[in-house]
Amino acid sequence: MQLLNEFPPRSIANDAKLTATQARIHLIIDRGKLTQDDRDYLKVLGMLVYDYEEHHEPMPKLKGAELLKALMEESNLQPNDLVSILGNESAILEILDYKSQLTEEQIQELASFFHLSPAASFA
Structure with a gap:
């Protein structure tokens, strides 16, 4: 009281x-x-x-690599922490450097890992 x-x-x-x-x-x-x-x-x-x-205070609309970077930073994750989801570390770095796009399967896996909707987040 x-x-x-x-x-x-x-x-x-x-x-x-x-x-x-x-x-x-x-x-x-x-x-x-x-x-x-x-x-x-x-x-x-x-x-x-x-x-x-x-x-x-609406959240900024982040997509793809930008969203992945923000989520990794928020969760204190390094690229090697996502190897089981995205493959090898070099593939992850290519995605983070905008040299490669996330596949549909990777989007599904990341959405599940971060507890987000795949359609509203990584696509």
Whole structure:
């Protein structure tokens, strides 16, 4: 109840409220050992942030090698981490250097690996 009284979860209407909500999230996470109430409260705040960002901060439309690079960076992956999906490392580097295109099978495998829709992501 203390969390709710100090910072009641409300729809985020502007960047100032977004920043305040994000600061509250970080404050709770930084405390360390979280209770189930903390986790539930963070989940609600996270949904509010997600909803605001979905409507006000659209993600850039990345495709092909650009998307693959971004996903690899986000997941801290190196080209050799994708050998089982894309073949040998030189084939991966050719894709990342725009010298080669992803095949339909590779797109399906990558979409499955990164939990994305193949049609909306790599094609």
